[in-house]
Amino acid sequence: MLNKLIAVASLSLVVKCASVPRSDAGTQKYATWLNFGEDLLDGHDGLTPHPTQPFLYGQPLYPITVDGNGREQFEGHLSYYEGRYWLHAATWGCGKVWVYAAPPPNSSYPIVTPQAPGDYGEDGNCGVKTFSSPDMTNWTLENFYQPESANVTKPLVRYSAATGQYVMFMGGPATSFYVTTGPSPAGPWADPPSLLQGEHLSHDFDIAQDANGTHYIVSDIFEGIDLTPTGVLAVPVWPIWVQELAPNLTSTVGTNSTVQLVRTAAQLLNNTDGGSQGLSLEAIGFFYNEDFDMWYIIAGKTCQNCDGYIYYLYSKNGPFGPYEDGGYISGDGCGGQNKGVMQLPSVGGSSFYAGNLLYRTSATDLVYNASIWHADNSQAIASANYYPFKYSSDGLLLPLECEASFQLPLAPNITETPSPPKQYQPDCRIRNWQNITVTFDHPKNVTEMEFPVFQRTDNLGPTSNAGYKMDGPLEVTFNFANGSSWTQAWLASNISWTPQKVHVDLDGASVSSIVMGTNATNGCYGTLVEENEGGSTYCGKNLVTGVVDSTPKAQLYVYKY
Structure with missing residues (x-):
């Protein structure tokens, strides 16, 4: 029914794509971005997915760098600074494994299993790799950040005009996020990292910027466990908060006028006060589109390393809302789980892309109600995909098209079209x-x-x-x-x-x-x-x-x- 509703909704809207240049169209150059490809091995790859989560949109790929190594873009975030594209990604290359805390019916919030000691810092911490590219096609490893005393994940980099420093935000302990600073998007990054100062900071997050350069952070913080959606498996619930960041980007402003609870967990789960029935949202994304003067919060279904619906809220009244329910933009997450929003420049202005974690599954994964509840414990050879947002004439999001590949508009300084990448x-x-x-x-x-x-x-x-x-x-x-x-x-x-x-x-x-x-x-x-x-x-x-x-x-x- 969900897919039918999405299909019907898309027919009634006039499409306007922010990624299409509004001026100087003749100078716009494009890169070919690959999400999926042809199965060159005809199913003989030793990586058969679980039958409840097949590859519906094509074969998962694993890109490479210019020196022939794999480009690790799982938990990867794209940005553009100093005339280059940047990809910051948490690596699982040291053997990181993420397991469910306990099998049903005694399920609880998942924890990271103890890891074998290694030369990568804290047990289980593989670190963050930074890649750069002049054209979104040819990528070079620039930095490998391995802090000695922090297990870092979900990296995202922003620039502080107030300090002239770049700030890398990372997933951290239960009560905050890690931040570290450096003179360039490649660092070198301060070690050890610090904790982002403020309240309502934990779990998943994303950062958006308004037209004046002010940054805002969205977070979904752990509130408790709800058994209602499954009856057996424990489901964490997450209220959604938006806060203004201080100019140095290492703390929130923290005043009453700069902190907003957008949705309580009860509103999302129980349809109270205008909420939406049965939603447990995490894997959150956030962006401001100047074309429509609208703010968007994108989130995915709560589950562990699995695909699921993608839902969004929107505000026409600034970053603190109030937010209206936009609805579903995917019934199956394009085969993955939502992961933040990427903002990249083009000749006609900014383009925005939905990040998506394409998890690996196998026959031994945990299944409930005929769908994956916890995918493979190791996601080292999983990747991240990116899908362009498209809009109705009044700024509402259209359903994601889950493109196997698409033409990505490049920054104005790029004057040549790069050759399309090969699939690996x-x-x-x-x-x-x-x-x-x-x-x-x-x-x-x-x-x-x-x-x-x-x-x-x-x-x-x-x-x-x-x-x-x-x-x-x-x-x-x-x-x-x-x-x-x-x-x-x-x-x-x-x-x-x-x-x-x-x-x-x-x-x-x-x-x-x-x-x-x-x-x-x-x-x-x-x-x-x-x-x-x-x-x-x-x-x-x-x-x-x-x-x-x-x-x-x-x-x-x-x-x-």
């Missing part, structure tokens, strides 16, 4: 009973070789994973044209959970095939594939049954031969 797809089939073989049509002379690999231990259910690293090495065997072979092995402790390059010196040897295998028993090793351009075949082989999965559309992605 994870393949995690290297197990003790299965290997991957690359066979060259003609032996290939190789001096050195670099290609990304990753590890992923098995998801055992909502409360545990099969360890924090694989229990055996990754072994890559090079078969040479003269009939000899040589094997290079990497310990699990030297392999990231996100695609990162390994290097092999082969001294100009003539390689006829490459076989990737392992004796590990608790998960899979993986790599990335791209569209086959000819010259090799790529397949997986079940070592028990002898069955070969032929994947003619794919080839191994190699950064350097």
Whole structure:
């Protein structure tokens, strides 16, 4: 019924897209942004989703940087400063795992499971990576922030004109958010971070800016547990607050006139005082669109690492409201969960994009009422998608279109259109009973070789994973044209959970095939594939049954031969 209501509503509205330039249209350049792609492996990727949460809009991708490593954009936030695009993202590459606190019927608010110690600071904290791009297509790693005493997530960067410093906001402890400052969008960031000073600050947040440069923060803070929507599983409930930030952006102003409770949890759940029945909203976003002089709060269904509806409120009376219910703009979250709003410049003004966390799922995930309640504990190879907001003639949001790709209008200083990016797809089939073989049509002379690999231990259910690293090495065997072979092995402790390059010196040897295998028993090793351009075949082989999965559309992605 929800999808039908959305479809009917969209037919009755006149579309106006803020992302379409209003002037100088002939000078506008565009980048191609990829959210989904074709399944190059025809389902043979070792990452089969749970049947209740299939990929409805295309195959999830994993982008790369200009140096051939995976671009970690899960929990990623886009911005534009100093003539460049910036992506700040929390990385899960150290083996971070997020589990449900307890299985039903004794469910409670989820906690982070204890992590194996590492060289990344506090246990379980992998840190924040900063990437930059001149054209929203070619990205470079600029900074890796790993504070020693804070578990940081959900990074977002804003500029304080009052101090001349950039401020990075991050998810923090139960009573606030972390903030750290630096001289550029790439830092270097102060360590340790501080706590954002003020009240009503916890859980999810986003920051919007008005036409005068004043910043406002929206947050959904934990109020309690509600059992009504499910009858069994505990559902956290979150009232929504909006507050003005001080000019230095490291505290709220904190006066009666600069703090507003937008919705109580009761209003959202029980339809009191104009609220909406049965809503438990989190994963919040916030923006101001000067075209319509309207403020928007975007939020997703409360759940743990899963897809769900996206709902919005809007105000025509400033950031503190009152806010009216705009309704649903997606019934399934485009296959993911709402995650903030991105504001980027174009020739005609600002464009706004819905951030979206595209979670990985598997057969062992927690299901309730025929839908995922808690997805995989590790989201290291998950990604984030972005969808352009579109509007009716009076500024109301239209349903998201969940585009597999779209043309993103670039900043006015960009005078050339970048080439469209290639699609890269994870393949995690290297197990003790299965290997991957690359066979060259003609032996290939190789001096050195670099290609990304990753590890992923098995998801055992909502409360545990099969360890924090694989229990055996990754072994890559090079078969040479003269009939000899040589094997290079990497310990699990030297392999990231996100695609990162390994290097092999082969001294100009003539390689006829490459076989990737392992004796590990608790998960899979993986790599990335791209569209086959000819010259090799790529397949997986079940070592028990002898069955070969032929994947003619794919080839191994190699950064350097």
